Amino acid sequence: MVSTLNFEITQRPDFSMLKVALEAGQQVFAEPSAMASMSPNLTLKAGLKGGALKSLGRMFGGESMIVNTFTAEKGPGEVVFAPGHIGDTQHYRLTGGSLMLQRGAYMANSAGIEVTGKWQGAKGFFSGEGLVLLKASGTGDLFFNSYGAILEINVSDDYVVDTGYIVAFEDTLQYRVRTLPGLRGGGFKRLFFSGEGLVCQFSGQGRVWVQTRYVSPFLSWVNPFRPTKNN
């Protein structure tokens, strides 16, 4: 069943929330613990959506195996979802193609969409994106979240993104892991000292969503201020 969701994303970009107004009988699927508030007439069911294998795929993609299903069984109602960390929420309407999502970026989707893991192999290992990316395909509404705000970039030829900043990209884009083009011929010195090593180079036509912050540098920034345990 294909259905479009009536939704609103508020408090953008830092503390975004997604409000979905369900018509009677409509369903929305979301990652566990994303629900912040909801009408009492919605029913919640938790389960392995899409079977054990697809659930395992999601798990390797940095998501929970469990997906919560919210159904407006007793008349229309609304539900509000919040991402686990600070950041924006983005809507994407799938029309038969697929969208590749970074580890942990999945938040919610309407009926008609399947979310599973896609093995990336060596490419995933060196990109720092993890060995498995999430792949959402089908027809319907998909919501994903970022750490920080989200920039949408329309790629029509080639585009380079530091691996940690990728949130999602369309399946029509090819991505390859590369050393930063400027580094070629520049020797190892810059590879080691610039802090910019491997990047993802997208080619083809499609959109890439880039987040405005990357968790790892933030953690190194915070670390010196962390109290150390002393007994």
Place this chain on the structure above:
Amino acid sequence: MLDPNQQFRGGVFHSSIPDGRIGADIRITPSEIIAEPSAEALTVMDPSQVARMPRWVIPLSECQVDLGGASGRMVFCRNKERDLTIFCEERGFAAMLGDRSGGMLSEQLHVVKKRQAGENHRFRFWLTVGVVATLLFGVIGYYSVLAAARLAIAAVPISMDEKIGSMAMQTIEKEQKLAADHPATKFVTEIVDRLKPHAAIPEMNFKVIVIESSEVNAFALPGGQMVVYTGLLKKAESGEQVAGVLAHEMSHATLRHGLQRVSQSLGIVAAIQFLIGDAGGLLALGSQAAQTSILTSYSRQSETEADLEGARMLHEAGLDPESISAFFDKLKKEDGDIPGVLVWVSSHPLHEQRIESIAKFKSTLAKKEYTPLDLDLATVKESLK
């Protein structure tokens, strides 16, 4: 056989489409590629836009093909002006294109495939070179830092050892500490006093405390402060065995193994931070390194060094160097199967190797009459009950 009426699921890029892209059903006729918005795609569209969705056509004769997409297997067909793209990932689409174009498009696809394979090949080669170089760099760097740390210690004054040792001493639980006039404390102090004059660093200020605990353990901190647990005294059979353990531990202090450990682990972190360019974690690690566990767990090489230096001290002090072997030999034989009892032994090198290396060392020393310790271990044991 190819079904001439087969429909493929794919999509279209064109500027007239909202968002620029839509899912589509694709057919290939003998002269054209035809794409129409899929029924599912239309249901999620605004009704006013649906009416304006045409069908898109690319004549096979002017079609340019390319491969790509996240999977690397998506086929893209573009028109001459390159403003319309029809793409499809389904199996059989490429074969059908080739078939309908009389082989012309399969040749194009073949060229693209070959080019991509070449690029990937080159990349993989350089990636391998990069990984190997990084590993090599890391291994060489690691050992240089270890060696440099050992050398650098010689330039650090002993007062630094004492400061670090006192810092670590503060973190040790001392509630069960025995008084200075307790027989057990007097017993170990006397042994230390006898060994002291023969230490490699004569000005090192050795101090020893006894802590009541069932743990069979003893350790020395940098600067010469030592801790002996009563469990070890209860297990010992003679004063010489205790002297063996103490000589070994005192050697760790005079050989400055604790400082080596700290500077090595700091040095490695510093080197990594230098390369990655972020000094944040360095401070956190510095305070961690001061903790006792790091200061008192040594490498196998350090343990062997301490064994031999301890044996030398015992010999000079007129005690049998093989007292070191004697004690852990006894422990190993009696309680070897009980895990946890043998803290002191378990953190030390391979049993047989130690005994052998100490015996070998002893044979190189000048023959000498050893005078036993004039101490009463039995009374000490009695006082601990």
